[in-house]
Amino acid sequence: MAEDTSRVLIADDNKVNRLLLSRSVELLGHRSALAENGRLALEKLRSEAFDLLLLDIEMPELDGFAVLEQIKADPQLREVPVIVTSSIEGLDNVVRCINLGAEDYLRKPVNQVLLKARIGASLEKKRLRDQQKALVRRFVTSEVADDLLQSDFALGGKWLCASVLFSDIRGFTALVESQGPEETIDLLNTYHMLMFDAIGSYGGAVNQIMGDGLMALFGAPLPLDDCAGSAVAAGQEMLGLIEQFNHERSAVNKPAIRIGIGIATGNVVAGYIGTQQRGTYTCIGDTVNLAARLEAHTKVAGCSILIDDATQRALGGSVPTQSLGEVPFKGKAAAVEIFSVMAGQLHGQS
Amino acid sequence: MDESVIDRAVYAELRDTTGAEFVAELVDTFIEEGPGMLAELRAARVESNAERFRRAAHSLKSNGRTFGAVKLTALAREFELKGLDADPVRDVGGLAALEAEYARAVAELKALRNG
Structure with missing residues (x-):
């Protein structure tokens, strides 16, 4: 299955959280890469291909909200689904994540069963989007496809x-x-x-x-x-x-x-x-x-x-x-x- | 062993889903990282840096929750929500209580890891 080889980027400033999420992701059959803050996460996203980002909110240098904003504004990055994994307080913060384009929000410590379901759903959505894009590109030039996918x-x-x-x-x-x-x-x-x-x-x-x-x-x-x-x-x-x-x-x-x-x-x-x-x-x-x-x-x-x-x-x-x-x-x-x-x-x- | 320090059910679930060997490593990481987080809280208090203070408390809370360290989580969460106190002396007292609870949690986690 293609999902088995998915690459997941984990952005979290806390080492215990990074290790635990990485372990959880690998137990689900995916490969993981780690970033210690938002800035490093964006650098990695821009230089390597990832199928999913697990994003913490409270981080130094660049927090999760800023990362979501930059991903949303970047046509190259906004295809990458983001699941926010955080123990941030306040429902309004969760709503803010979703409004900024996060696929989902999982409260830490992340339940392994929920994580599996959410990762599976996000990867499936991405796979369908990629498939749709490939289909569009077959019939129009890639420039027109980008234009269509961006501006409808x-x-x-x-x-x-x-x-x-x-x-x-x-x-x-x-x-x-x-x-x-x-x-x-x-x-x-x-x-x-x-x-x-x-x-x-x-x-x-x-x-x-x-x-x-x-x-x-x-x-x-x-x-x-x-x-x-x-x-x-x-x-x-x-x-x-x-x-x-x-x-x-x-x-x-x-x-x-x-x-x-x-x-x-x-x-x-x-x-x-x-x-x-x-x-x-x-x-x-x-x-x-x-x-x-x-x-x-x-x-x-x-x-x-x-x-x-x-x-x-x-x-x-x-x-x-x-x-x-x-x-x-x-x-x-x-x-x-x-x-x-x-x-x-x-x-x-x- | 004191059940009120570490929630056994949370710890057992962590061990069952990720493996005993991995949890032992994770406990070691927490023992390595914890003093830094506590020092960060104290430094932020000295500097009256509310953002640093809140973030360090948040980080401790998050790890406390992972291991089922109930009291530690509650104390850290209180700091995260309340932020810096107008009276630094009250925070210093609170920080001492948090450090003591951290030491208890670490002792319990070591026992659980080896048990």
Whole structure:
């Protein structure tokens, strides 16, 4: 059972209490670590992983109330359930602990049967929360998951400056028809794994997968210092990984795959759209449309990465690009100058 | 042996749930730590540091309760709730009574540990 290997931190300034609680916890099959005051407890919580904190209230340096307050205010720590174990006087103090987020309150000396029940319940709750979080992360990016878990789901959006990247596999439909469904899914899974890796390593987040196509955001939901530079670097990395992937494919006589990437930078409306029951985090606006058009235009222009003028300006000459002139895109009032990211500079590896 | 010093039922439960060997170690720890807590109480009284005084009394009360040291717990709890007395002389008298009760509790616990 997973519970058997749970790690419990015991914060108590009294040595007899620490030893006794540690013994009780270990008799229940858990591992324990000790902290002599609130400050040391927080240090340990921040540097090691714990499944539960048994917290005394009366402690020097930082008392249990202050520890509870700091845990509540820290997104990294507030997942750790806290059971207050104290012999503090006054019901109002017990209420204060619960109001500050403690799961439970056990009066010292702690009854072993009660301790077992409370620890079991707290660990089970934590396990369910972890499971729920893992599930959420499977369907949305970890940034969106954190946002959702912290502020709950609310429809609505805000303006953000971001770079949007679209990519898809060239001639994918023909490829699908030439091979079995399992092979297609296998190919797509490998492909997405590589693309997610490239995008994630430059601080981007894959927002949508549409078969062989995907949309990634740089600078949303969390701001990114150089969103345009990161998006272009991720695009180059994607091409580099595809090249390596093609080497492996050619070794087993499979056709090479080619991808096209479009990147645009500018203001987007970012937020949750949908219904209260089912929503999705996305970005909408001209910049998103333009990135999609640029990706489609790679087929016409015969190059792998196309970027808009805003992205090119933001690069500040750090990446060589070639102007392909102004192109009138559908839905855009004015023609947009577009640039090809120079092929010779792709991914910088031989 | 004086039943009013250590509640045998509390001590037996502690021994049964955590093991005789462990309780012997715990008693030794209490014997090591106790004088420090009593000294802390006296120092806090001398300094008129109410917070230190209350915390030291709280700590002694907590340990007294663990071992079933009924009188010791009651005396320490009284200090914790009352805090520093406006008349230091009264506290000094109370502290002497607490120290005497601590000595009795330790003697009983030693006997129980070895028994």
